[in-house]
Amino acid sequence: MDFEAFFTVHCNLPREGPGSDEATREALRRLPPLPRSPRVLDLGCGPGRQSLVLAQELGSVIAVDFHEPFLRQLEVSAKQAGLGDRITIRQGDMGALEDPPGSFDLIWSEGAIYLLGFANGLRLWRPLLRDGGLLGVSECTWIQDNPPREVREFWQAEYPEMMTIEDNLKTATDAGYEVWDTFILPRSAWWDEYLTPVSDRVQQLRASGNLTPGLSQVLAETEREIDICDRYGEFFGYVFYLMKK
Numbered sequence: 711m712d713f714e715a716f717f718t719v720h721c722n723l724p725r726e727g728p729g730s731d732e733a734t735r736e737a738l739r740r741l742p743p744l745p746r747s748p749r750v751l752d753l754g755c756g757p758g759r760q761s762l763v764l765a766q767e768l769g770s771v772i773a774v775d776f777h778e779p780f781l782r783q784l785e786v787s788a789k790q791a792g793l794g795d796r797i798t799i800r801q802g803d804m805g806a807l808e809d810p811p812g813s814f815d816l817i818w819s820e821g822a823i824y825l826l827g828f829a830n831g832l833r834l835w836r837p838l839l840r841d842g843g844l845l846g847v848s849e850c851t852w853i854q855d856n857p858p859r860e861v862r863e864f865w866q867a868e869y870p871e872m873m874t875i876e877d878n879l880k881t882a883t884d885a886g887y888e889v890w891d892t893f894i895l896p897r898s899a900w901w902d903e904y905l906t907p908v909s910d911r912v913q914q915l916r917a918s919g920n921l922t923p924g925l926s927q928v929l930a931e932t933e934r935e936i937d938i939c940d941r942y943g944e945f946f947g948y949v950f951y952l953m954k955k
């Protein structure tokens with residue numbers, strides 16, 4: 711992967727994965743009650759749209775990512791939203807956190823647990839939650855049986871570990887969580903703040919004509935992902951999994 715080319719496509723976008731403020735709020739509404747002033751961690755926060763909502767709704771949040779430019783973007787938007795003192799930005803590896811066991815009431819992660827592997831992320835993060843602590847993650851998931859061959863082959867190459875909701879529920883239970891609730895994000899959560907801005911960025915970069923081989927490859931891969939999401943979107947979706955330790 712040509713990271714420079716990847717981040718040329720992905721810098722300064724509203725989000726780095728499907729989601730919406732409304733979906734974040736809906737997931738928060740479905741959680742069991744949290745203590746007053748909960749200790750909240752947002753992992754793989756990226757540019758941090760969901761971190762802003764978490765801070766607004768819950769009081770404060772620690773937002774973790776290892777890509778510094780995303781954290782600077784969040785810093786600016788937190789200040790603009792008047793939330794600068796409620797969001798602690800931390801550059802670090804969400805797979806190697808050193809917080810003491812039981813440090814958090816809620817761990818949140820939108821569209822990022824797949825980078826560790828769903829089961830592995832659940833296992834790594836569980837000790838950081840206090841007993842009865844809550845975990846909310848969104849994860850790309852098969853939502854219809856018998857997907858056509860083209861979309862199966864696409865995900866076999868991109869994310870072969872992608873599971874069904876039922877498989878993920880079992881994985882979560884096996885990892886020591888009670889699954890409290892799940893819901894599928896609407897298709898608008900893919901397009902409005904993620905695929906449409908990415909698609910616009912691809913067109914701008916193509917129009918600029920200044921393409922290195924690495925950038926050409928990332929643009930072609932991005933167009934392919936957008937096309938698959940457009941034509942086969944009913945077969946897979948982002949699913950919120952709300953769990954209790």
Ligand SMILES: C[S@@+](CC[C@H](N)C(=O)[O-])C[C@H]1O[C@@H](n2cnc3c(N)ncnc32)[C@H](O)[C@@H]1O
Nearest residue numbers: 725726727754755756775776777803804820822
């Ligand atoms: C698909 S993006 C989702 C970002 C954000 N939650 C959103 O929905 O817009 C995944 C994020 O995880 C971050 N990331 C990947 N591996 C990481 C790791 N090991 N530690 C911390 N952040 C990581 C990436 O930099 C990226 O910002």
